[in-house]
Amino acid sequence: MISPEPPSGRPAADWNPDRLPPDVRGGRPTLWSNPRHRTAKTALDRLTLGHREVRDAGSRWARFGPLLSRLFPETAPAGGRIDSRLIHLPAAFQRKLLGSGRNPVLVKADHDLPVTGCIKARGGVYEVLSHAEELALAAGLVEPDGDYARLANDEARRLFGGHSIVVGSTGNLGFSVGVIARALGFKAEVHMSSDAKSWKKDRLRALAVKVVEHEGDYTTAVAAARAAAARDAKAYFIDDENSLRLFLGYAVAAADLARQLAADDIPVDADHPLILYLPCGVGGAPGGITLGLKLIFGDAAVCLMVEPVRSPCMLVQLAAGPARSVSVYDAGLDNRTDADGLAVAAASMLVARMIGELVDGCITVEDRSLYEWASHAWHEAGLRLEPSAAAGFAAAAVLADAAKAGARSPVIEAASKPGATHLIWTTGGQLLPQQEFDRVLAQARAPVDATP
Ligand SMILES: Cc1ncc(COP(=O)(O)O)c(C=O)c1O
Structure with missing residues (x-):
């Protein structure tokens, strides 16, 4: 690139x-x-961030274990751990x-790695789950210590379907975000440079993810994704350059x-x-x-x-x-x-x-x-x-x-x-x-x- x-x-x-x-x-x-x-x-x-924040992130992954087991049965033997x-x-x-x-x-x-075959799932899946949790708690679909497997139900899918996830990616973050976003029912939009690997773009399109191509490099694609998300009140931008959630995942x-x-x-x-x-x-x-x-x-x-x-x-x-x-x-x-x-x-x-x-x-x-x-x-x-x-x-x-x-x-x-x-x-x-x-x-x- x-x-x-x-x-x-x-x-x-x-x-x-x-x-x-x-x-x-x-x-x-x-x-x-x-x-x-x-x-x-x-x-x-x-640093302002340490054991407590990483432990909290581990607890969030654990809360989502039952949901991940349900969405991706290959993770079930490990309790939904990725x-x-x-x-x-x-x-x-x-x-x-x-x-x-x-x-x-x-x-x-x-x-x-289960589900996506790449490291970026650790951050990308984690951040989509964090956003889904926020939306579901606000809508009263789950309690903080409740059964998160319910987030695979129709009611949750209807809620998530009204929102989109936007990300700029060299390919693997976009795929990781696309897989979990679509599995939960979100719309997903991935911005990539035009010379990113075409098979990675095709793989996203097969998931019904909108792929937007840009001239220029990865930095350009991230900037375009940021701008696109800013124009849509129901869009959530995953910022590969600036996200603490990705980092903690x-x-x-x-x-x-x-x-x-x-x-x-x-x-x-x-x-x-x-x-x-x-x-x-x-x-x-x-x-x-x-x-x-x-x-x-x-x-x-x-x-x-x-x-x-x-x-x-x-x-x-x-x-x-x-x-x-x-x-x-x-x-x-x-x-x-x-x-x-x-x-x-x-x-x-x-x-x-x-x-x-x-x-x-x-x-x-x-x-x-x-x-x-x-x-x-x-x-x-x-x-x-x-x-x-x-x-x-x-x-x-x-x-x-x-x-x-x-x-x-x-x-x-x-x-x-x-x-x-x-x-x-x-x-x-x-x-x-x-x-x-x-x-x-x-x-x-x-x-x-x-x-x-
Ligand atoms: C296969 C692979 N390895 C390593 C990385 C590096 O991760 P990061 O961009 O977070 O440094 C990426 C990023 O997309 C990747 O796809």
Whole structure:
């Protein structure tokens, strides 16, 4: 996805992109340590949001369990929870990735998340449910501690049918929002850039979601969605760039992961750091998860945002600081990547401000490596990934190479501890149409200069 016109305006006056490492400006894979990183305690103490808000979000998910079980029977065995498996990678694959089989490598398999097959459901479904709850409580359709499964009944559908949900998306947030909105009876409208993947648009149209296409990039599509929602009193806008609800929906994933780690007897502490590779677009999903993990594990969770080499919007925003929004265009990059979910030129300022001192670092990865790791993940572990979702593998390899080359940083030190566990968050792909997945695998076999 590219935009001919950089949309974010002028760079911050006090920010000099020349201070970015040459590899970042040159679009080469980089391991970047966040200079604003603070201890988890210091950073969390400064935030207005913490354990209580994330716990409340977990309670809201739990209240909706019976409804989700009813709407999506595949979630019923887990009581309507939308959570993914924690997978242990085979030793040979670990060796291929890190150069040694010493440290376990886990996969948090959100590429196979129930209902939508992508991480964005954690935020998108949560926010639609939050809005539905608001409407239903106001209309007296449920009590706060009542039976939320009733919200699948005709009366609730009639209520929701008078309202619409509007969102701008690279594809997966729109799908997640569209699925739950339509299942509850809302009208749904998704704004996307014209070069977003056409199969993602078709999938939405099949759900009777209105898809509005825009010239320009993702930022343009979000702005258009915001404007469209503002014109309709019955429209509710889900703001991928600014939504606390989305952020909290994602944050709950940390508690799900903590339970799985405990069940598998995997320690997380100073001697056993957990190195997390989190694919990052606008930042909501990896940012919310970072907050949740730092609340639970403190500094033992080492959170790394993974971005395409030509779209490192969170890296440039964290480097520039929280005062003003900057974009990858301001850094001389073109936001061109085949990882459509990560093709974002300007990070969410809400997220950048929230996690600016929590994030340990960023890793940038080339498109070519996304295809290669998607192919390895399929052939060696049976994981069906879209390019964005393979970014965590590519990033782990970048970190391992940097360590091998003798680079030194707190992140490398933590990742090299004998007790460290590496965790790759795979974020989408299970529902890729076969033809699309075949294309991903074919790209991995293509000559180097044929990668888009
Ligand atoms: C597959 C995939 N991975 C990761 C992300 C990144 O999430 P966020 O944009 O919230 O940073 C997205 C966003 O759409 C995505 O579709």
